[in-house]
Amino acid sequence: xxxxxxxxxxxxxxxxxxxxxxxxxxxxxxxxxxxxxxxxxxxxxxxxxxxxxxxxxxxxxxxxxxxxxxxxxxxxxxxxxxxxxxxxxxxxxxxxxxxxxxxxxxxxxxxxxxxxxxxxxxxxxxxxxxxxxxxxxxxxxxxxxxxxxxxxxxxxxxxxxxxxxxxxxxxxxxxxxxxxxxxxxxxxxxxxxxxxxxxxxxxxxxxxxxxxxxxxxxxxxxxxxxxxxxxxxxxxxxxxxxxxxxxxxxxxxxxxxxxxxxxxxxxxxxxxxxxxxxxxxxxxxxxxxxxxxxxxxxxxxxxxxxxxxxxxxxxxxxxxxxxxxxxxxxxxxxxxxxxxxxxxxxxxxxxxxxxxxxxxxxxxxxxxxxxxxxxxxxxxxxxxxxxxxxxxxxx
Numbered sequence: 001x002x003x004x005x006x007x008x009x010x011x012x013x014x015x016x017x018x019x020x021x022x023x024x025x026x027x028x029x030x031x032x033x034x035x036x037x038x039x040x041x042x043x044x045x046x047x048x049x050x051x052x053x054x055x056x057x058x059x060x061x062x063x064x065x066x067x068x069x070x071x072x073x074x075x076x077x078x079x080x081x082x083x084x085x086x087x088x089x090x091x092x093x094x095x096x097x098x099x100x101x102x103x104x105x106x107x108x109x110x111x112x113x114x115x116x117x118x119x120x121x122x123x124x125x126x127x128x129x130x131x132x133x134x135x136x137x138x139x140x141x142x143x144x145x146x147x148x149x150x151x152x153x154x155x156x157x158x159x160x161x162x163x164x165x166x167x168x169x170x171x172x173x174x175x176x177x178x179x180x181x182x183x184x185x186x187x188x189x190x191x192x193x194x195x196x197x198x199x200x201x202x203x204x205x206x207x208x209x210x211x212x213x214x215x216x217x218x219x220x221x222x223x224x225x226x227x228x229x230x231x232x233x234x235x236x237x238x239x240x241x242x243x244x245x246x247x248x249x250x251x252x253x254x255x256x257x258x259x260x261x262x263x264x265x266x267x268x269x270x271x272x273x274x275x276x277x278x279x280x281x282x283x284x285x286x287x288x289x290x291x292x293x294x295x296x297x298x299x300x301x302x303x304x305x306x307x308x309x310x311x312x313x314x315x316x317x318x319x320x321x322x323x324x325x326x327x328x329x330x331x332x333x334x335x336x337x338x339x340x341x342x343x344x345x346x347x348x349x350x351x352x353x354x355x356x357x358x359x360x361x362x363x364x365x366x367x368x369x370x371x372x373x374x375x376x377x378x379x380x381x382x383x384x385x386x387x388x389x390x391x392x393x394x395x
Contacts, residue, residue, distance in 0.1 A: 063254050067199055068211050070256030071184035074127040075249055077150040077203045078136060078159070078173070081120045082143050124202035124249030125149070125173065126184050126258060128286070132175035135286055136248030137263055138164040141171050149175055151182075152209055163289030167232050167297055167389065169263055170282055172289045184250060187257030189278035192216055192236065200240040200262055200274065202249025214240030214274075220354045221275060232297060232361075232389075234354045235275040236260045242274030251276040284361075298365045298386035300336075301329025304353035307341060319343040319374070320353040329392060334384040337375070344372030360386055 123140030127133065134149065141147060147159045157177050164171035175181060196216045204210050218237040238251065242265040251260035260276030288295045303324035307317040322340045325332050344350060345359040346369060363369045368383040 063197075064199055064211065064213055067252050067254060067256035068201060071126070071250060071252055071258060072201060072209060072211075073152050073182035074184035075152065075201045075203075075209065076125050076127060076134060077208055078123045078125050078134075078140055078248065079120070079148040079150065080122070080141060080144040080146070081118055082145045084117050084119050122203065122245055123247045124245065124262070126248075126250040126261070127175070127181050128183060128186060128258070130179070130181060130183055132177070132179055132181045133162070133286070133290065134159065134173040134175060135261060135282060136171050136173060137261065138166050138169045138171040140248045141173065142166075147173065149173070150208070153182075163293045163295075165285055165289060165295035168277065168281065168285050168295065169231060169233065170261065170277065170285045170289070170295075172286050185257050186279050186283060187253055187255070187259040189236065189259045189280045192219060192253070192259055192278075194218055197254040198236075198238040198240045198259075199252040199254075199256075200238070200242050200246060200249065200276075201252060202242070202246035202262060204241075204243035204245040207245075210246075212241040214238050217273070220352075222354060232357065233263075233277060234281075234358070235263070236278055238274045238276060240274055242276075246274075281361075296365060297389035298360050298363060299329075299389045299392045300331045300334075300360060300369075300384045300386050301326030301392055302331045302336060304342070304356060306352050318349060318351050320350065320356045326392060330384050330387055334382050336371070336373070336382060336384065339375075341374040342371050343374055343379075346370055347372070 121140070121144075123136060125134040125136035125140070128135050141161055141164060144161065147161065148156060149159045150156050157175050159173040159175050162172040162174050194216055198214045198216050200212045200214070202210060215238065216236060217239050219234075221235045221237045223231045223233045223235065236251065236259070238260075240251070242262045244265075246262050247264070249262045250258040251262055253259045259279050261279065261282050262274065262276045265274045285295045302322050304320040305323050307319040307321055309317055320342045322331075322336060322338055322342065325336055325338060342350065342356055345356060346363070348359075350356055350359065360369060363386065365386050365388055368385045370381055370383050373380050373382060
């Protein structure tokens with residue numbers, strides 16, 4: 001009997017070593033080797049219990065869920081189909097197929113009928129206007145014969161292409177019907193900082209309403225750095241997963257505002273890098289496509305590169321070096337030369353080539369724009385009148 005009392009006393013002493021437990025479980029009964037707690041309700045304040053409950057509820061909340069709830073209903077699936085026609089014997093030149101001697105030798109009919117097949121594709125988009133306008137990538141809807149749009153609420157409607165711009169890989173689609181249509185709020189991509197949250201929403205591999213989370217890894221990534229030519233884009237880089245089918249879907253900030261349009265992902269070595277078109281650029285292009293059916297791309301006819309740093313290992317100096325000048329173009333006519341360094345546009349200092357291109361884009365065509373240059377040891381200003389990219393490409 002004394003041994004049992006000694007064991008119980010030891011357990012009681014052990015429990016009293018924890019001041020928190022001794023305060024909460026004061027008044028408990030000791031049965032055998034276990035402690036059964038009978039709280040005295042009259043002696044406890046409700047505040048600690050309420051605080052614990054509130055903390056539990058807070059830990060279950062997610063800013064990602066709130067952000068997606070704000071813009072997710074406006075993220076749509078674009079299902080495309082187009083007819084592709086090919087000659088009856090694939091891989092052979094049409095001129096050879098039309099040769100009578102070739103037809104006779106292989107026993108072909110006098111006229112080889114082309115074969116038709118249907119190619120289907122899928123991408124994402126986001127409704128940005130209550131009129132049912134969808135912003136997506138141009139490569140998603142390129143050469144499409146039929147376009148169907150699926151909404152998260154289960155509706156499926158047909159759509160028609162309003163306009164597309166292959167230079168920026170953007171397109172606008174009009175939904176058929178009167179709605180009502182959910183819309184996603186557009187943010188300000190100029191306010192983004194490296195390290196900000198980035199939420200990608202889309203339909204990768206046909207899996208609707210998929211959400212991935214990451215951060216803004218970098219800003220103003222020129223597509224030429226990715227080995228892509230024929231585009232004029234400075235992209236948002238993110239590590240939020242962007243997979244096939246995510247193209248055209250929105251990149252959201254932590255508040256649920258659209259700050260970018262997902263456009264591509266790096267595969268192979270360096271996989272896991274996603275890129276999105278800044279929404280400020282996309283908004284401008286979309287407005288032009290809606291109003292005119294095409295986008296404007298002002299050009300002055302120069303090739304630019306960053307200014308090399310004075311010392312190895314240091315960051316590049318501000319400005320943009322002119323590496324090439326298109327003969328007969330606006331820049332050549334205005335007197336710009338190779339190795340000139342552009343340091344300002346319309347009196348505002350610029351940091352690099354991307355800012356020069358953006359400033360010219362905002363300025364538009366047809367009116368002079370003033371460039372501040374350093375030529376040798378002198379600083380000069382020249383006025384250049386940008387023209388349309390199509391005019392520069394004309395033979």
